[in-house]
Amino acid sequence: GSIIGIVGGGQLGRMLAVAAAQLGYKCHIFDPHERPCAADVAAGFTRAAYDDTAALAAFGQAVDIATYEFENLPVEPLRVLGDKLRPGTKSLAVAQDRAEEKAFIEATGARVAPWRSVSSFEDVEAAVAELGVPIVLKTRRYGYDGKGQAWIRSPEEAAAAWDAISHEPAVAEAGVSFAAEFSVIVARWADGRTTFWDSPDNAHREGILRTSTVPSGDLIAGQTAEARAAAASVAEALGHIGVLTVEFFASAHGPVVNEIAPRVHNSGHWTIEGAVTSQFEQHIRAVCDLPPGSTDLAAAAVAMDNLIGDEVHGWRDLLADPNAHVHIYGKGEARPGRKMGHVTRLTLK
Ligand code: ATP
Numbered sequence: 001g002s003i004i005g006i007v008g009g010g011q012l013g014r015m016l017a018v019a020a021a022q023l024g025y026k027c028h029i030f031d032p033h034e035r036p037c038a039a040d041v042a043a044g045f046t047r048a049a050y051d052d053t054a055a056l057a058a059f060g061q062a063v064d065i066a067t068y069e070f071e072n073l074p075v076e077p078l079r080v081l082g083d084k085l086r087p088g089t090k091s092l093a094v095a096q097d098r099a100e101e102k103a104f105i106e107a108t109g110a111r112v113a114p115w116r117s118v119s120s121f122e123d124v125e126a127a128v129a130e131l132g133v134p135i136v137l138k139t140r141r142y143g144y145d146g147k148g149q150a151w152i153r154s155p156e157e158a159a160a161a162w163d164a165i166s167h168e169p170a171v172a173e174a175g176v177s178f179a180a181e182f183s184v185i186v187a188r189w190a191d192g193r194t195t196f197w198d199s200p201d202n203a204h205r206e207g208i209l210r211t212s213t214v215p216s217g218d219l220i221a222g223q224t225a226e227a228r229a230a231a232a233s234v235a236e237a238l239g240h241i242g243v244l245t246v247e248f249f250a251s252a253h254g255p256v257v258n259e260i261a262p263r264v265h266n267s268g269h270w271t272i273e274g275a276v277t278s279q280f281e282q283h284i285r286a287v288c289d290l291p292p293g294s295t296d297l298a299a300a301a302v303a304m305d306n307l308i309g310d311e312v313h314g315w316r317d318l319l320a321d322p323n324a325h326v327h328i329y330g331k332g333e334a335r336p337g338r339k340m341g342h343v344t345r346l347t348l349k
């Protein structure tokens with residue numbers, strides 16, 4: 001096909017559309033907002049609610065392949081896209097509910113932090129009693145960038161944490177003591193082939209990814225093989241087509257899965273200039289059933305820093321480094337905590 005539909009019009013959709021355009025595809029964005037940043041670089045745009053089945057059906061008619069860049073989408077309406085949707089609704093359904101996600105990951109044999117599903121304060125108290133502290137409450141749905149989370153560091157904090165997440169159905173998860181965080185970004189083809197990039201070392205601040213660097217240190221490198229096997233099992237069990245990201249804690253007991261994203265990921269932005277084939281191009285190749293590109297590093301070292309909120313205003317200064325690649329998403333208002341762009345710095349030797 002020659003028209004790719006992308007459900008969701010944020011920066012991930014924008015970077016997917018740029019990669020698709022390079023291969024000669026036209027992209028059509030589906031998003032409820034007035035002016036999503038992906039629509040600026042796409043050939044077509046439908047503004048409609050994600051649960052507007054009639055609009056989705058028309059979108060499905062207009063495109064040859066459809067994909068998504070956002071996991072908090074209502075699953076049922078998307079079924080109208082049928083086999084055109086890659087990855088399918090299974091990946092979406094599992095990734096958008098933390099309880100389903102953890103149970104699914106555990107069933108594949110991968111390690112997750114001890115956890116409980118909680119839907120009442122009694123459940124929270126029981127989780128504190130059984131798991132001990134620290135634990136973190138995470139709403140089952142709609143959380144991102146650390147939103148919808150509250151830590152319980154002593155049993156007395158349980159009530160405040162439960163209030164902080166507005167008594168939403170949640171998971172209570174044991175705090176993992178980790179030396180580093182990393183991700184496995186895997187692309188999977190319909191026939192089961194997979195490719196992986198180097199796993200970046202991911203540094204977060206206040207629940208938001210700040211920096212991803214490759215190559216990682218020895219600790220992460222030593223856990224990558226096991227983590228890749230876990231990510232491949234998850235992708236296989238989902239029947240996933242396209243890019244899938246699995247976030248890990250590098251613990252003393254080996255890699256512990258934090259969460260999955262059924263899509264291209266912020267910790268893979270470094271691949272645009274830092275790898276032979278970017279995560280965005282590879283996703284397009286996988287969903288269009290084209291041959292995989294090389295995932296080899298294109299530099300000795302790569303560091304990606306997010307530009308969050310006001311930081312975006314300093315982008316011209318970043319260009320003083322001739323090996324810096326600045327990406328501005330064109331999202332409008334630089335609200336605090338909002339991902340506005342990123343900069344990737346290559347160390348060539
Ligand atoms: P995003 O989807 O944007 O990556 P999110 O809102 O889904 O973020 P998580 O990935 O669950 O949030 O958590 C954000 C960060 O909080 C993690 O990357 C990690 O630094 C910390 N964190 C989360 N869960 C735990 C845990 N069980 N133990 C220790 N740290 C944790």
Ligand code: MG
Nearest residue numbers: 143144145259
């Ligand atoms: Mg998440």
Ligand code: MG
Nearest residue numbers: 145247258259
């Ligand atoms: Mg995360």
